[in-house]
Amino acid sequence: MTQLSVNVNKIATLRNARGGNTPNLIQMALDAEKYGAQGITVHPRPDERHIRYSDVYELKEVLTTEFNIEGNPKEEKFIALVLKTQPHQVTLVPDATNQITSNHGWNTIEHKDFLIKMIDKFKEAGIRTSIFVDPDPKIIEGAKETGTDRIELYTESYAQNFATNKAMAIEPFVAAAKKANELEIGLNAGHDLSLENLRYFSQNIPGLLEVSIGHALVADALYFGWENTIRMYRNELT
Ligand SMILES: CC(=O)[C@@H](O)[C@H](O)COP(=O)(O)O
Numbered sequence: 001m002t003q004l005s006v007n008v009n010k011i012a013t014l015r016n017a018r019g020g021n022t023p024n025l026i027q028m029a030l031d032a033e034k035y036g037a038q039g040i041t042v043h044p045r046p047d048e049r050h051i052r053y054s055d056v057y058e059l060k061e062v063l064t065t066e067f068n069i070e071g072n073p074k075e076e077k078f079i080a081l082v083l084k085t086q087p088h089q090v091t092l093v094p095d096a097t098n099q100i101t102s103n104h105g106w107n108t109i110e111h112k113d114f115l116i117k118m119i120d121k122f123k124e125a126g127i128r129t130s131i132f133v134d135p136d137p138k139i140i141e142g143a144k145e146t147g148t149d150r151i152e153l154y155t156e157s158y159a160q161n162f163a164t165n166k167a168m169a170i171e172p173f174v175a176a177a178k179k180a181n182e183l184e185i186g187l188n189a190g191h192d193l194s195l196e197n198l199r200y201f202s203q204n205i206p207g208l209l210e211v212s213i214g215h216a217l218v219a220d221a222l223y224f225g226w227e228n229t230i231r232m233y234r235n236e237l238t
């Protein structure tokens, strides 16, 4: 059964918009767990545009499901945060500081030595590692070389092409998943997954352990409510 990790970045975006504590990020994360989230994901970016480093420490103290922290380990501050908070999983994402959102995976061949160093550091601390990659079999072979526990398939291209031709959209991800299964690398996925495209993805991707979903889920919750929306997303997963 694929696990749903709810990314709460956009709850923090709304909270920060007025400088107070409404919506209460910690309470919404706890309620997400109560409503069926099997994990909570955060992506504390260097400019703290949404998730603040202080949020990560507070969440660590109260969460009871899997805690997944995403970020780029080129930032020493990120490495220190992860080592101090000891999440279940760290997902390494090659974002530049000024990116509006994540828009590419690692070049696991070009950055092999750096990734090996970072993955060793987090694994030695007992933290499961995942690295954000495009659905490219060569890149996934490179991921195997890094020793990472898991990869996270960057699913924006699937989401973008889904409405036009879902069979074509999912093809590269099926091939990538089969390669990950063959190499015995754990398989996660995320970015722009939604109520429209999640079920088809989940039904066709072999060995999918976890999806992390935030932007579309929070947007849907504006219509359907936090509890209903989380239950609806859980219902789309096989
Ligand atoms: C890695 C990934 O695809 C997303 O979790 C990303 O972290 C979303 O970041 P924003 O919420 O800042 O768009």
Ligand SMILES: NCC(=O)COP(=O)(O)O
Pocket (backbone or CB within 6 Å): 007, 041, 070, 152, 189, 190, 191, 192, 193, 212, 213, 214, 215, 216, 217
């Ligand atoms: N790793 C993907 C994630 O956590 C959320 O991505 P999105 O659903 O906000 O696009």
